[in-house]
Amino acid sequence: MTAKLISALAGRMAAAACALALAAPLLHAGAAHAQAQQPAATTSQQAQADAAATNNPATHPQQPFSRVMSQNIFDVPERDIAAEAKEQQTRTREQPGNNAPVWREVNSDQRHYSSLPDKEAGVLIQRTGQSWRLFRNGVITVWGGWLLVLVPAAILAFFAWRGTIPLKSQPTGRMIERFTPLERIVHWTMAIAFVILAVSGIVMLFGKHFLLPIMGHTLFGWLTYLLKNVHNIVGPVFTLSIIVGFVIFLRDNLPSRQDIQWLTSLGGIASGKHVPSGRFNAGEKGWFWLGLFVFGIAISASGFVLDRIVPGLDYYRSTMQLAHIVHAIAAVLMIAMSLGHIYMGTIGMAGAYRAMRDGWVDEAWAKEHHELWYDDIKSGKVPAQRSQPATRTAERRPSTGEA
Secondary structure, eight states, X not given: OHHHHHHHHHHHHHHHHHXXXXXXXXXXXXXXXXXXXXHHHHHHHXXXXXXXXXXXXXXXXXXTXXXXXXXXXXXXXXXXXXXXXXXXXXXXHHSTTXXXXXXXXXXXXXXXXXXXXXXXXXXXXOTTHHHHHHHIIIIIIIIHXXXXXXXXXXXXXXXHHHOSBOOSSOOOSOEEEOSOHHHHHHHHHHHHHHHHHHHHHHHHHHHHHHXXXXXXXXXXXXXXXXXXXXXXXHHHHHHHHHHHHHHHHTGGGSOOTHHHHHHHTGGGTXXXXXOOOOSSOHHHHHIIIIIIIIIHHHHHHXXXXXXXXXXXXXXXXXXXXXXXXXXXXXXXXXXXXXXXXXHHHTTSBTTXXXXXXXXXXXXXXXXXHOHHHHHHHHHTSSOSOOSOOOSSOGGGSOOOSOX
């Protein structure tokens, strides 16, 4: 009897093994077909994710200031949110009041669901936003603030030592037109716009450290609100004046061999020795190329991004952070550099301010400070008067040679 049972069981097991062996190829083929269909179903989603990542260049890992910019939220791997929610519910019952996991989730750059159409609306808190804030309020504010304090102090010390550089020779009374009315209009438009932008920018960046304790939060808030709107309105005017000024003054600011001699002797300011130069010396050319062109373009371009007026640009938080960093650093450096330009154009050199105010300089001034330009005028290469003649001729214009 036992032998018959064992024989029957062995027969049934053999039949089941044969059935599984026959069904194995079919199951394998079905699994392979399912795997083949899965990539096709997710191809469009992957393409959309890749496109989203490509459209966010500010978060590329090789970009500058990567430590103060956000991680690409579209590259953060998806997680099982439902399972984590159940885990949090269990934790809430076991550890009432422990919301640390919730805030870790919120602060993880993980993209959740949001009904808002913005691409980054699903990320409530950006982790590197705190890093950007510390960089702005730390590196830029501290080092930039010290730079804007030390540069004026150095200029005042130099003025106390050297004073206003006087005109050594007596004025001749014969005048040369240094700046045409168009050049002066462009210059003063640029200068006034720059001063408004610099003052409003300094208040917005540093004001909470020296104005807020005096004015209080309410008045300081209204002041910064007003200056912010003025800043945004004057910005395009400044950019336009930079473009026009670059075209007008480009020809006379091209580098020349004489600039090397001027730079090696620091323009003769410290030694008092005369150094020949063209219409603009190497110092003025440095301000034109570095201050006006490089810093001016950087400030304008980043300012347009911050104002969100650049068409076709995705305004991610990381993009705005990078634009703000470029804008702040370039603005601080340009303000510091402009202080030297303003000093030499006002109290630093006699006759320099009158040249930009009235447009005319005495021949003695031109020969003493810009001898090569004066020689070109005397030889006829450059006219002594480039604008339309006024009612009074150049020879009848008064001149004292002083600012």
